[in-house]
Amino acid sequence: VRGAGVHLYDVEGREYLDVYNNVPHVGHTHPHVVAAIQRQVATLVTHTRYLHAGILEYAERLTASLPAPLDTCLFVNSGSEANDVAWRLARSATGGNTGGLVFEHAYHGITEAVAALTPSGGRPRDPRVVTLGLPAAQLRAGDTMSDAALRASARDAEQALETLAARGLKPAACYIDSGLTSSGILDPPPAWTATWAGPVRRAGALIVGDEVQYGLGRSGSHFWGFERRGLVPDIVTLGKPVGNGYPMGVVIAPRALVEAFQAKYGFFSTFGGNPVAAAAALAVLEVLGREQLMANARATGEYLTARLLALLPRHPVLESVRGVGLMIGVSVRAHGELPAPRVAKFMVNHMAAQSRVLIGTEGAHGEVLKLRPPMPFGSAHADRLVAAIEAAADALGAL
Amino acid sequence: VRGAGVHLYDVEGREYLDVYNNVPHVGHTHPHVVAAIQRQVATLVTHTRYLHAGILEYAERLTASLPAPLDTCLFVNSGSEANDVAWRLARSATGGNTGGLVFEHAYHGITEAVAALTPSGGRPRDPRVVTLGLPAAQLRAGDTMSDAALRASARDAEQALETLAARGLKPAACYIDSGLTSSGILDPPPAWTATWAGPVRRAGALIVGDEVQYGLGRSGSHFWGFERRGLVPDIVTLGKPVGNGYPMGVVIAPRALVEAFQAKYGFFSTFGGNPVAAAAALAVLEVLGREQLMANARATGEYLTARLLALLPRHPVLESVRGVGLMIGVSVRAHGELPAPRVAKFMVNHMAAQSRVLIGTEGAHGEVLKLRPPMPFGSAHADRLVAAIEAAADALGAL
Numbered sequence: 078v079r080g081a082g083v084h085l086y087d088v089e090g091r092e093y094l095d096v097y098n099n100v101p102h103v104g105h106t107h108p109h110v111v112a113a114i115q116r117q118v119a120t121l122v123t124h125t126r127y128l129h130a131g132i133l134e135y136a137e138r139l140t141a142s143l144p145a146p147l148d149t150c151l152f153v154n155s156g157s158e159a160n161d162v163a164w165r166l167a168r169s170a171t172g173g174n175t176g177g178l179v180f181e182h183a184y185h186g187i188t189e190a191v192a193a194l195t196p197s198g199g200r201p202r203d204p205r206v207v208t209l210g211l212p213a214a215q216l217r218a219g220d221t222m223s224d225a226a227l228r229a230s231a232r233d234a235e236q237a238l239e240t241l242a243a244r245g246l247k248p249a250a251c252y253i254d255s256g257l258t259s260s261g262i263l264d265p266p267p268a269w270t271a272t273w274a275g276p277v278r279r280a281g282a283l284i285v286g287d288e289v290q291y292g293l294g295r296s297g298s299h300f301w302g303f304e305r306r307g308l309v310p311d312i313v314t315l316g317k318p319v320g321n322g323y324p325m326g327v328v329i330a331p332r333a334l335v336e337a338f339q340a341k342y343g344f345f346s347t348f349g350g351n352p353v354a355a356a357a358a359l360a361v362l363e364v365l366g367r368e369q370l371m372a373n374a375r376a377t378g379e380y381l382t383a384r385l386l387a388l389l390p391r392h393p394v395l396e397s398v399r400g401v402g403l404m405i406g407v408s409v410r411a412h413g414e415l416p417a418p419r420v421a422k423f424m425v426n427h428m429a430a431q432s433r434v435l436i437g438t439e440g441a442h443g444e445v446l447k448l449r450p451p452m453p454f455g456s457a458h459a460d461r462l463v464a465a466i467e468a469a470a471d472a473l474g475a476l
Numbered sequence: 477v478r479g480a481g482v483h484l485y486d487v488e489g490r491e492y493l494d495v496y497n498n499v500p501h502v503g504h505t506h507p508h509v510v511a512a513i514q515r516q517v518a519t520l521v522t523h524t525r526y527l528h529a530g531i532l533e534y535a536e537r538l539t540a541s542l543p544a545p546l547d548t549c550l551f552v553n554s555g556s557e558a559n560d561v562a563w564r565l566a567r568s569a570t571g572g573n574t575g576g577l578v579f580e581h582a583y584h585g586i587t588e589a590v591a592a593l594t595p596s597g598g599r600p601r602d603p604r605v606v607t608l609g610l611p612a613a614q615l616r617a618g619d620t621m622s623d624a625a626l627r628a629s630a631r632d633a634e635q636a637l638e639t640l641a642a643r644g645l646k647p648a649a650c651y652i653d654s655g656l657t658s659s660g661i662l663d664p665p666p667a668w669t670a671t672w673a674g675p676v677r678r679a680g681a682l683i684v685g686d687e688v689q690y691g692l693g694r695s696g697s698h699f700w701g702f703e704r705r706g707l708v709p710d711i712v713t714l715g716k717p718v719g720n721g722y723p724m725g726v727v728i729a730p731r732a733l734v735e736a737f738q739a740k741y742g743f744f745s746t747f748g749g750n751p752v753a754a755a756a757a758l759a760v761l762e763v764l765g766r767e768q769l770m771a772n773a774r775a776t777g778e779y780l781t782a783r784l785l786a787l788l789p790r791h792p793v794l795e796s797v798r799g800v801g802l803m804i805g806v807s808v809r810a811h812g813e814l815p816a817p818r819v820a821k822f823m824v825n826h827m828a829a830q831s832r833v834l835i836g837t838e839g840a841h842g843e844v845l846k847l848r849p850p851m852p853f854g855s856a857h858a859d860r861l862v863a864a865i866e867a868a869a870d871a872l873g874a875l
Contacts, residue, residue: 105520106517106520114513120477121504122505122721130477154553154557154723155552155554157557162586165591187552189587190587190589192741322752324747346586
């Protein structure tokens with residue numbers, strides 16, 4: 078019934094530590110964002126057929142943080158709409174190509190077009206979409222990949238492209254959530270990116286950087302997740318955290334690409350880029366800067382990772398720690414009769430009920446604990462989280 | 477830069493009469509809706525994975541206003557997302573059928589799937605979609621259609637279905653914006669509906685009632701536009717006015733249909749149905765009731781229509797008055813060298829610049845003046861609007 082900072086409160090006033098929600102990026106009901114929304118909603122809510130200073134200022138601030146060719150914004154209402162428009166842009170830019178490439182277990186949204194780009198059980202339902210294999214889960218920042226592993230990854234990409242070609246399809250776009258979140262929270266080095274980005278681009282596809290999960294500093298090391306991957310996408314999409322909960326999505330692409338699309342289709346979103354969305358999103362950027370939340374994500378992420386790694390020897394059910402910043406995964410092992418996904422589910426429920434700590438799961442079968450809190454998450458919160466994980470692991474041992 | 481009730485204000489403080497915007501349904505910055513948003517945004521913004529009383533209350537209030545089988549809601553962020561989900565629901569319910577039927581010049585949104593259901597220049601770009609012909613523009617409430625006209629309409633629907641079948645396609649859904657807004661603002665009698673709804677349903681397609689434009693009392697005679705058409709759709713979609721500008725869309729369908737879809741796809745929208753959306757949408761329903769805005773739409777619509785009809789003999793450039801309630805169209809004729817769409821554009825611009833009255837255009841070529849104000853539009857506003865139309869027609873005569 079109530080949220081503040083990294084905490085949620087139920088109807089009986091009990092406090093929960095929120096290690097699940099990335100939408101309230103700068104914290105639940107952050108006063109600066111709340112005030113910006115309250116002020117604008119009482120002043121004007123209209124659309125981008127009327128010029129408004131707020132959306133211009135936001136577009137300028139946002140594109141200034143992106144690589145130069147990414148200079149033009151289209152505003153929509155969710156990450157799904159952003160990925161859907163990116164798909165239409167890529168199809169338009171490639172002369173109508175219909176093939177799509179995504180990573181195994183990726184999630185890109187809920188419209189018909191992007192649901193097709195969201196493989197379930199690892200395999201896409203739509204024959205126009207093929208998957209690229211994942212990097213090894215144990216890779217961590219600074220790790221290098223062997224030449225053999227890099228060659229295997231490049232070969233996998235070539236094979237995916239051949240599969241499309243064998244079906245008579247040319248590729249329009251390759252999507253990557255740079256946090257590889259729903260694929261299990263992976264953090265491969267830039268050398269990995271080159272293995273698939275090269276072949277994909279040579280085949281004519283555009284690369285869509287889906288920053289819905291990993292953008293706005295979550296990695297702690299880079300403001301944009303694609304920078305951490307050593308990649309400059311052709312199109313970037315934003316969603317969840319961009320308005321701290323105000324429904325909003327953004328597509329950023331080179332001006333020529335957007336103008337060609339507009340000339341053909343006259344794209345317009347009724348709510349997209351309205352003055353309240355602009356005020357909310359601008360306030361999010363301001364808070365990120367003022368409160369140095371990316372630096373906080375790095376510091377807390379390092380502290381939390383060290384504490385989690387120290388748990389592994391004591392709790393054999395905890396297998397590995399993945400990710401960086403405030404996007405951390407802990408994969409679990411099977412325990413007795415319980416397969417790994419059931420272990421993860423037991424721990425999630427135990428942590429919520431006994432420790433009032435909210436987390437989720439990710440990975441192919443839900444075997445990875447997902448730790449993805451609002452950005453003001455500090456070391457004291459990390460301590461509470463680690464204690465809750467230990468308590469859940471202990472409870473599992475006592476079953 | 478500012479809006480209040482049926483007025484907008486520019487950066488120099490000049491007041492404009494808004495006869496264009498239907499998104500601020502109960503009026504720009506309505507205090508009751510603003511307060512509801514301000515309160516909730518400072519309390520909690522989360523998602524429907526956590527139960528919240530607000531969205532339950534809204535869903536109950538909304539479904540209570542709909543025919544009994546329409547008892548289950550899916551919440552999304554725009555009319556486009558709502559129509560996209562309705563398409564996925566219809567495909568799922570028909571076992572994967574891929575054919576679509578829409579009316580000529582219809583508009584249903586911007587995702588890839590619904591852009592395909594949005595014909596441009598009268599003809600769809602996607603071969604999986606065929607169009608149904610429009611009823612005669614001069615039909616008004618209470619008018620009857622001749623048996624010959626009804627037979628022709630039924631034959632047209634049969635032919636559209638045969639076209640799909642000849643392409644090897646079975647129909648999944650037929651969409652109707654019950655205001656036939658972008659088709660030119662038409663108001664055919666219920667007998668017309670039966671001519672196409674029967675054949676379409678016998679062919680196995682679901683009927684999607686797109687209430688994005690016409691729902692929530694705009695016709696003045698019925699709360700839902702499909703009631704005015706004598707139709708009970710299989711799925712209903714809401715968008716633009718539902719949150720008075722807060723980004724929101726709703727899909728309402730029978731429970732069994734939604735549950736089968738959920739079992740297969742596990743549909744979830746991050747922002748859809750969040751507590752702020754629920755608070756905004758509930759406040760809209762409350763204001764509609766308290767301020768009797770549907771009755772106002774009927775009264776103002778009747779007054780405005782009578783005044784517009786009285787203009788026709790004096791201004792030959794004005795051809796006909798269409799529609800009902802606060803969804804009124806005035807088709808214009810060519811004038812000298814200017815074809816009708818240029819006449820309409822001249823009048824829109826003249827009215828904005830000289831009279832500070834904002835309207836738009838609709839119809840196949842933009843030859844219909846679109847009068848679609850917020851719902852608190854009264855007879856004094858109608859007088860100002862009529863004076864502005866006369867001034868524009870006079871200016872055209874003096875060219």
